[in-house]
Amino acid sequence: MTPAQHTLGAIAERFGLELRGDPALRVDGVDTLANAGATRITFLANPRYRGQLAGVGAAAVVLRAADADACPRACLVASDPYVAFAKIAALFERAPAAQPGVHPSAIVAAGAQVAAGASVGPYCVIEDGAVVEDGAVLGPHCVVGRDCRVGAQSRLVARVTLVQDVRLGKRVLVHPGAVLGADGFGLAFERDHWIKVPQLGGVVVGDDCEIGANTTIDRGALGDTVLEDDVRLDNQIQIAHNVRIGAHSALAGCAAVAGSATIGRYCLVGGGAGILGHLTLADRVTVTAMSLVTHSIREPGEYSSGTPIQPNRQWRRNAARFKHLDEIARRVGAAPKEPES
Amino acid sequence: MTPAQHTLGAIAERFGLELRGDPALRVDGVDTLANAGATRITFLANPRYRGQLAGVGAAAVVLRAADADACPRACLVASDPYVAFAKIAALFERAPAAQPGVHPSAIVAAGAQVAAGASVGPYCVIEDGAVVEDGAVLGPHCVVGRDCRVGAQSRLVARVTLVQDVRLGKRVLVHPGAVLGADGFGLAFERDHWIKVPQLGGVVVGDDCEIGANTTIDRGALGDTVLEDDVRLDNQIQIAHNVRIGAHSALAGCAAVAGSATIGRYCLVGGGAGILGHLTLADRVTVTAMSLVTHSIREPGEYSSGTPIQPNRQWRRNAARFKHLDEIARRVGAAPKEPES
Amino acid sequence: MTPAQHTLGAIAERFGLELRGDPALRVDGVDTLANAGATRITFLANPRYRGQLAGVGAAAVVLRAADADACPRACLVASDPYVAFAKIAALFERAPAAQPGVHPSAIVAAGAQVAAGASVGPYCVIEDGAVVEDGAVLGPHCVVGRDCRVGAQSRLVARVTLVQDVRLGKRVLVHPGAVLGADGFGLAFERDHWIKVPQLGGVVVGDDCEIGANTTIDRGALGDTVLEDDVRLDNQIQIAHNVRIGAHSALAGCAAVAGSATIGRYCLVGGGAGILGHLTLADRVTVTAMSLVTHSIREPGEYSSGTPIQPNRQWRRNAARFKHLDEIARRVGAAPKEPES
Structure with a gap:
């Protein structure tokens, strides 16, 4: 070429x-x-x-x-x-060579709809009720499960799994190994064992989103898990059931958001950061890498947790002192503090 | 319907x-x-x-x-x-439509056994010595490697890989992208390069376990990696070789357990938490999200590490001080502490 | 046997x-x-x-x-x-039964080259311009994308995806679910939305490397992402675009390296540790588990961040004090410190 x-x-x-x-x-x-x-x-x-x-x-x-x-x-x-x-x-990107049409090895259920202008690669499996819109491109080994929708011009690069009730908007790009629509982690403890809480919701992904390799987005327990338009997820991110991520937010690799958390618009979440369940982050909140958000954040701005990297020998001395920090503070007459929840 | x-x-x-x-x-x-x-x-x-x-x-x-x-x-x-x-x-869950039988595109080795009441989906590959028991359901693109067993009524949702010597109990549910039985990370350093330590053990998963999307459970180096009954693993969890997890324990997304660690029964491990190798956790230990367990825990209870989330500006001032915490403690006359190991 | x-x-x-x-x-x-x-x-x-x-x-x-x-x-x-x-x-390892030849279900593009002594498993897809060298073994469900190379004696265990422009050296071992060559996370923010920055580079992996299950290594934005010889990556590791990892370095499970970071030779990175983008680590640097490296490290040695695990009740009191550590330090007359960046 x-x-x-x-x-x-x-x-x-x-x-x-x-x-x-x-x-x-x-x-x-x-x-x-x-x-x-x-x-x-x-x-x-x-x-x-x-x-x-x-x-x-x-x-x-x-x-x-x-x-x-x-x-x-x-x-x-x-x-x-x-x-x-x-x-x-x-301008200089080599376009992926996606010819419209369904590869003869792909298995498309009778109750699925694939647009004539869509491209379905080898060994794809498209189940009943699924819809693949015009201009969508599915690379090899993708699964589009029951009642899923791949919006126009979206691209599943290869080996992407949409389990069930996953609706992607237009121009969504999903990288290999991503799993959308697996069951959320819903468990109820009865006396001495776990009972699975049925996961009955879906996943809704807006237009122009990008979802990284081996990222997972669980289906909602009841309502849906939602990514609004232009949300950008890097690799190996975990989005739990019923999370909602506002438009134009971006999460870096290995970040994780626990169930029913709501992230605002234009948020930036650093690599490996965690956000606990049922919290709310305002618009334009930035969380730095590997920080853990344990309470809702109402004000835009940058937030952090953790301690700085140090030579291990110095770190060990300081870390040992952290275990007694409350006592140290009391010695210097600092006012009592509400324990961290 | x-x-x-x-x-x-x-x-x-x-x-x-x-x-x-x-x-x-x-x-x-x-x-x-x-x-x-x-x-x-x-x-x-x-x-x-x-x-x-x-x-x-x-x-x-x-x-x-x-x-x-x-x-x-x-x-x-x-x-x-x-x-x-x-x-x-x-009561209201839509049952997955799994008809017993082997999809014509599935490849089943002559030396494998698939029960008549099992369902094997498109493009599955079942290798020699593997057994798929009655009522088991394999979605599309699953690999059941040599000498693996999928217990009765278990379900591999889609694209699950059991590499070798993986034995699942009954009613085990495994979500897409999970990899069980890959080699543990065994390396010996000889002079100036690494030698791979052969990984010869398997993985044993008890009854009623659930394993999340893109979770990995490595085969043991010699003995097996073991999940007892009713262990519940969320997505993107990493279980290293020769780990043992006691019955009814549950680990949230992105948790990781290093080699040869033993976790008791009824433990709860928060999202993103880490447990170092060769440690033992007693029964009923709870580890909060993103904490790192660096020594064995003998008593039940809740354990944590880390620092609270703060506005970055405040955090930066406090974090800078952490680097000198030992000195601060000595200034206030705190007794010397054993450095953290 | x-x-x-x-x-x-x-x-x-x-x-x-x-x-x-x-x-x-x-x-x-x-x-x-x-x-x-x-x-x-x-x-x-x-x-x-x-x-x-x-x-x-x-x-x-x-x-x-x-x-x-x-x-x-x-x-x-x-x-x-x-x-x-x-x-x-x-000596006692049971050899994987890899017969040379291409399984009849594998799809090999006309413009791909597969050596006669290579073994290509069921449902593999090998695209135009790809090369599979002699003695290489591809298990089931592997994708070798455009212009990728699998070096002699290398082994893709199962369901490995090489997206595009990925060149593996000799005797490279890649475990299931790994994704090499997906787009790096390149975004430019224009006024009110994200623009994708085209990812045009590749991935180069040296001889004798091992890459764990569900690990991801992104293609470079312009130049390549590089692993030198004998680099060992455990499971669920994230290597971002344009990272370079020196020979004989080993990273434990769930570690993550952000874009354009350079890691030296003989480095050891503990499980879940993070290394921010554009940093340099000297040779023989060890980073302990779940530490976050936020600045370049010029001297060999062991480095750590974080706080020790404690019973939650004690931890909460200490963590609450961390929020005011700068004030405590000032009370004891410690010299002002440069805020952590």
């Missing part, structure tokens, strides 16, 4: 960027500041990498106006170079 | 509940306190939701006697409303 | 161990110190289990010279008993 080619002038015009350099220069791809060769576009967004600008070999650099003078190559000036670069890079 | 219908009187009698209301009233499902309509049963167990009782629209509410007077609809009085509700909800 | 049999004398000679006992004694397997019967070899490496030595029933025990006198059975004396045992145990 011949790589796509574009001129700098065409790119600048398309994305409304100021070009400082030769508009006729042709480029055929993107690369990092350190590696980009003479036919590639690169970018500078993170100031951490500014030192690499002097030695850049790229055809052009997407950057802020303030950095343009220090750039020895053509510049594409953007107020947000990362956003501009994302759009430019998309 | 017409929904099941039951009268309140029949339900009260079946589960031994006191009914306050019309025994002839027919119901056709269950729902939340907030959403249940006039033909649905709901429940009130968590006091957090008591405020919703006045406006309830359900046919009947399962609740404690103390809440009955405040309920404007029929009441089903239970000492444990959540247990009673779990049983009632099961 | 008749189990392999070896004499103690042959084993001692093969691995250069001193034998104290009858060289003609035949053994047919390995087992734990507690369980090994009279035809089995066992080992003593962890002093924790020394008390079991007196009652050992094994044919022979692999142990250090210092423990030999206390052993009532034959001894195989080794400077590192665990390494020696690992090699001995490998």
Whole structure:
């Protein structure tokens, strides 16, 4: 496949960027500041990498106006170079070769509907009541269970399982190994053993969401588990039953949200962070990596828990003291505190 | 499929509940306190939701006697409303349509045994020496590896992998993406590189266990990794080689147990909690979410580690001080402490 | 299959161990110190289990010279008993029955190359441009995506997904559910919504690596995500885009490394530990379980964060005080500290 080619002038015009350099220069791809060769576009967004600008070999650099003078190559000036670069890079993406049609090895139940413009890959299994809308692409080994819906232009990359009653919006992208619609963890303890609480709800995913590899989103116990539009989940995230995540929120890898928690819009949850059940997070709350949220957060802002990384020897001495911190505080005459719940 | 219908009187009698209301009233499902309509049963167990009782629209509410007077609809009085509700909800579950028999696309080795009453779904692969007992149900894309056993009435929902020497008891429920019987992480370091320690044991899972989506349970290095009866594992849990988990224990999402740890009976492990290797937890130990257990626990009770969530600005000041906590403690004349191991 | 049999004398000679006992004694397997019967070899490496030595029933025990006198059975004396045992145990491993050839149900694209000596299991899907080298073994349900390479003698146990542009070295072992080459989590925020940053790089895995069940390794955004030779990853590990992990490093279950972090050689990362993005860890850094690394580490050594596990009641009092630790420190006249970043 011949790589796509574009001129700098065409790119600048398309994305409304100021070009400082030769508009006729042709480029055929993107690369990092350190590696980009003479036919590639690169970018500078993170100031951490500014030192690499002097030695850049790229055809052009997407950057802020303030950095343009220090750039020895053509510049594409953007107020947000990362956003501009994302759009430019998309020009050079090799499209997944998805031909419309159902692979002969796929098993589609009589009661399922697959749009003529959808693409269903090898060994997919589509069960009764399922709907695959136009332009949707299912890679190999996907399961679309009973009464699930894959919205138009959505893509299940490979080996995605939608168990039951999972409805995806449009342009949803789901990476391999994700499981949506498994039973929530509902247990009632009777005398000396557990009883399973039936999980009868579904999962609703809005438009333009992305769901990472091996991420799990459980079906609701009664109502649905909900991701509003443009929610972005990284890999290995766990979303328990009846969670609701507001539009435009993003969760980094290995974050976990316990049952019936509600996360606002435009929230950011760091990697490995946890949010306990039945809590509410306001809009625009940021939780830093590996923090544990144990109570609702009503105010936007950034929240953290944990202790800093230290050489183990120092850490051990400090950690031993933490076990007696209340006593230490009382010694210095600090006022009594409500114990943490 | 017409929904099941039951009268309140029949339900009260079946589960031994006191009914306050019309025994002839027919119901056709269950729902939340907030959403249940006039033909649905709901429940009130968590006091957090008591405020919703006045406006309830359900046919009947399962609740404690103390809440009955405040309920404007029929009441089903239970000492444990959540247990009673779990049983009632099961009446309305849509049964998975599992016909006995082996799907023509499934590959069953000559040396495997599949009971006539078992159901094996599309694209399953069952290897030599494997046994699938009567009433077991395998959804699509399951692999039952060499010398594995799926006990009677057990269910592998979809895309479950039993690698080798995995024996499941009766009525075990395994959700999609779970991997049982992969090699434990056994490494020996020789001079300048790793040597793999062969993993030769299996996995034994007792009756009535539930194993969540994308959970992993490794085979033992020599002996087996063991889950006793009625162990309940949520999603994305990691159980390392030669762990033993006592009957009726439950672990929430993303918990992890390192090699050769032994967890007692009736333990509760919170989401994201970790238990280091070779430790022992007594019966009835509770570990709160995201705590790390670094030594054996001999007494029942609740255990925690970590620090509270705070606005990041305050947290940063406190966290910086944690690095010098030993010095602070010495300043106030606290007795020296054994460093944490 | 008749189990392999070896004499103690042959084993001692093969691995250069001193034998104290009858060289003609035949053994047919390995087992734990507690369980090994009279035809089995066992080992003593962890002093924790020394008390079991007196009652050992094994044919022979692999142990250090210092423990030999206390052993009532034959001894195989080794400077590192665990390494020696690992090699001995490998003699008794039941080999996976992998016949060369492509299972008739596997779908191999016309533009893919599968070596004659490779084994491709049922329902595998191998896409255009993929290469499977000689002696490689693919269990059931593996996907080898476009332009991926599975090096000679590598093994994908079952249901492994290589999405695109993933190149595995020789003798790489990948456990079920692992996903390599999914898109990294690249997002740019434009005004009020997310834009996906195209992920165009690949994944490069060196020789002799092991990758655990349900582990995820994302493709690079531009350059590649790299594991050097002999890197060992346990289950459910998350490796983000453009991470680089140095040779001979090992990460325990549920560890996570954020984007563009660089980990040195011979590093050890404990279970559930996290490493933030764009950081660098020197060679021979050890991070203990569930610690979070928030800044680069330039010196070898062991590093930790977190607080010790305690009974919840005591923990709550101490945790409440942590929220005011800066104030406590100021009361005792400790010098002001730079807030933790």
